[in-house]
Amino acid sequence: MTELLVPDATAASVAKPNTKPARPHFSSGPCAKPPGWDASKLDTRVLGRSHRSKLGKARLQYAIDLMREVLGLPTTHRIGIVPGSDTGAFEMAMWTMLGARPVTCLAWESFGEGWVTDAVKQLKIEPTVIRADYGQLPDLAHVDWTNDVLFTWNGTTSGVRVPNGDWIPGDREGLSFADATSAVFAYDLPWDKIDVATFSWQKVLGGEGGHGVLILGPRAVARLETYTPAWPLPKVFRLMSKGALAEGVFKGETINTPSMLAVEDAIFSLEWAKSLGPRGLIARSDANAAALDAIVAARGWLGHLATDPASRSKTSVCLTVEGADEAFIKKMAALLETEDAAYDIAGYRDAPPGLRIWCGATVDTADIVVLGPWLDWAYSQAKAA
Numbered sequence: 001m002t003e004l005l006v007p008d009a010t011a012a013s014v015a016k017p018n019t020k021p022a023r024p025h026f027s028s029g030p031c032a033k034p035p036g037w038d039a040s041k042l043d044t045r046v047l048g049r050s051h052r053s054k055l056g057k058a059r060l061q062y063a064i065d066l067m068r069e070v071l072g073l074p075t076t077h078r079i080g081i082v083p084g085s086d087t088g089a090f091e092m093a094m095w096t097m098l099g100a101r102p103v104t105c106l107a108w109e110s111f112g113e114g115w116v117t118d119a120v121k122q123l124k125i126e127p128t129v130i131r132a133d134y135g136q137l138p139d140l141a142h143v144d145w146t147n148d149v150l151f152t153w154n155g156t157t158s159g160v161r162v163p164n165g166d167w168i169p170g171d172r173e174g175l176s177f178a179d180a181t182s183a184v185f186a187y188d189l190p191w192d193k194i195d196v197a198t199f200s201w202q203k204v205l206g207g208e209g210g211h212g213v214l215i216l217g218p219r220a221v222a223r224l225e226t227y228t229p230a231w232p233l234p235k236v237f238r239l240m241s242k243g244a245l246a247e248g249v250f251k252g253e254t255i256n257t258p259s260m261l262a263v264e265d266a267i268f269s270l271e272w273a274k275s276l277g278p279r280g281l282i283a284r285s286d287a288n289a290a291a292l293d294a295i296v297a298a299r300g301w302l303g304h305l306a307t308d309p310a311s312r313s314k315t316s317v318c319l320t321v322e323g324a325d326e327a328f329i330k331k332m333a334a335l336l337e338t339e340d341a342a343y344d345i346a347g348y349r350d351a352p353p354g355l356r357i358w359c360g361a362t363v364d365t366a367d368i369v370v371l372g373p374w375l376d377w378a379y380s381q382a383k384a385a
Helices: 054-071 085-097 110-122 218-226 247-251 260-275 280-297 326-338 365-384
Strands: 078-083 103-107 128-131 148-152 176-179 196-200 211-216 302-304 316-321 355-358
Touching: 054 078, 054 247, 054 260, 078 085, 078 247, 085 110, 085 176, 085 196, 085 211, 085 218, 103 110, 110 148, 110 176, 211 218, 211 260, 260 280, 280 302, 280 316, 280 365, 316 326, 326 355, 326 365, 355 365
Parallel strands: 103 128, 103 148, 148 176, 176 196
Antiparallel strands: 078 211, 196 211, 302 316, 316 355
16 A cells, blocks of 8 residues: 655645646635536527526526436425525525424524524524534434424535434424535435425536525425415515415526526536436535545644534535634635635635635546645645745
């Protein structure tokens, strides 16, 4: 077995690598475009046309059909394209369905805390809140499923994910609300355990921001049809019309005007994903995460914020850096960006100081491998500064 030799990155003499990632886009959102992407490859027939034209609605419906096919989503679940990215989609779900029964919010990263804030300060409900520190998961066995339960499937800002859906009972009384924006397309999700899921195209698909996707299971639809919240609903949140579910929302008739350019961009990514086969996106994410894990394992100064591999993200991988504070991380990130070796890899502003490297399917594993020596160089330069 060949021993992996890693330069002493604590020394200022670490040489600048000669090879750079071909695509140094490691941002956790918006994320790298799919390999081979080019704006000239987008179908532009619908640009300048109404989204309510026959062509416009057909393209929106095609995007929905592709999402269903690539995800293997059962016909029991509806898919809608909604405004406001993942945040808009999740808030739409909260505002239209919460209040019918008690609520539990799980928070182990920034966005989970955001849903707690919305529930308490905006909707004026008093949820049970179960928290864990960055890098950890709470004890999921303690969740009371007579409540509606809100959680992030994959914590983009902490690098922590739920390992599977085994902790969600099939006979639950409450609804499961999964903010799954960094998980959809990267994991084999148990759709029978998910009543509400939200995501955006800008994560695993490498699409553009501004548009969210709302997936509703049959139990969520039943909630909408039988419950009216006490608070007023903004127009862009209204999923009911004349006492019935606005089915058009789930057939490409969007609530507000979408960017058809963003829709065509998403279609490009979805057609690419379809070409990879049923588990193609998952396999690419897995390979990228494994390559980064090998880099971390070979360096004593690097570590995973999520210490338990079972709950460690395979997309938004958050790393600890020995002795680093926020200024040190900014220095490392700036050095790498200046060299066009890695873009946007500083950790999230509310998270502990560290690096965050996107390993989703649109990133090439070869670029992850090449990144390792550049991390050594940036660390040594920042230490010497």
